[in-house]
Amino acid sequence: MLLNFKMKIESPAWYCARTKPKHEHIAAANLRKNLNLEVFHPRLRIERATRRGVVRVSEPLFPCYIFFRCLIDEKLGEIQRTSGVSTVIHFAHKIPKIADAIIEELKECFEGEETMNVEDRLSPGDEVVVVDGAFRGMSAFVLRVMPARKRVQVLLDVLGRPTPAEVDEDSVVNEANTVATLVPILAAPASKNLAVVGVNCSWS
Numbered sequence: 001m002l003l004n005f006k007m008k009i010e011s012p013a014w015y016c017a018r019t020k021p022k023h024e025h026i027a028a029a030n031l032r033k034n035l036n037l038e039v040f041h042p043r044l045r046i047e048r049a050t051r052r053g054v055v056r057v058s059e060p061l062f063p064c065y066i067f068f069r070c071l072i073d074e075k076l077g078e079i080q081r082t083s084g085v086s087t088v089i090h091f092a093h094k095i096p097k098i099a100d101a102i103i104e105e106l107k108e109c110f111e112g113e114e115t116m117n118v119e120d121r122l123s124p125g126d127e128v129v130v131v132d133g134a135f136r137g138m139s140a141f142v143l144r145v146m147p148a149r150k151r152v153q154v155l156l157d158v159l160g161r162p163t164p165a166e167v168d169e170d171s172v173v174n175e176a177n178t179v180a181t182l183v184p185i186l187a188a189p190a191s192k193n194l195a196v197v198g199v200n201c202s203w204s
Contacts, residue, residue, distance in 0.1 A: 011071075012069050012070055012071050013069065013070075013072070013097040013098070013100075014040075014067055014068070014069045014097060014098040014099075014100060014102075014103050015067070015068055015069075015070070015072055015088060015089070015095060015096075015097060015098065016065055016066070016067055016068075016088070016089040016096075016098060017031075017065070017066055017067075017068060017079065017085050017086075017087070017088050017089065018064055018065060018085075018086045018087050018088075018089055019064050019065065019066060019084050019085055019086055020064075020084055020085075020086050021063075021064060023084040024041055024060045024063070024064065024065070024066055024084075025041065025060075026083060026084035027066055027082060027083070027084030027085045028041040028066050028084075029084075030082045030083050030084055030085075031066075031068055031079065031082055031085075034078075034082065035070075035075060035078055035079065035082065037068045037069065037070050037075070037079075038068065038069040038070075039066060039067065039068045039069075040066070040067040040068075040069075040103055040106070040107065041060065041066045041067070042060070042061040042062070042106060042110055042115075043058050043059060043060050043061060043115045044058070044059050044060075044061055044115070045057070045058050045115050046058075046059060058115060064086075065089075067098065067103060069103075072088075072095055076088065076095075122142050122145050122152060122169065122172070122174060123142065123145065124142050124143060124144060124145065125141065125142060126141070126142040126174050127139065127140075127141055127142075127174075128140055128141070128142060128152075128154065128172040128173060128174055129172065129173045130154070130156075130167060130171055130172055131171055131172065131173050132168070132170070132171035133167060133168070133171050135156060135165060135167065138156055138157070139156075139157070140154035140155055140156045140157075140165075140172070141154060141155045142154055142155075142172075143155050143164060145169070147169075150168060150169050150170070151166050151167065151168060151169060152166070152167055152168075152169045152172055153165070153166050154166075154167060154172065
């Protein structure tokens, strides 16, 4: 169902759209190409150990969310009909603007680009799966990270007994490894205040 809010907007502002799962890049591309909108779709490029080995993946900083700038009362209907877009974020009958300063600060973190290279970090207490070597397929908990040696000390369950072992950091996969664990969640419908990458901000 299309939203039909009447709003008086005097100048373009930033807003947030929720996309269909895994459709952030499609929605962003369509808003740019078809509606000629300015879009900000920050992504993280992560080098990650997987069961197939180390791979480089690109994931959205905010899964299922993108930012766009426009005169919302002129473009709302077209935006919501855009392929990849699920809805424009709204609270009751209000579509909140995002302050320009927040988007600019995010852009500064990404040095003017939409993709940032980040390390896939392990921390003591993380639950992991060993994907290579003698312990392949076994679950474990990280006890200690040794960056200089690129090794990780883990606690394995061997024949029912907790057993510490040392493995290459590239041979383990973090079971809870998602972008949501790297940055705060963008927003919740009942929330008026956001914390975006350490920036305290409020919907206006």
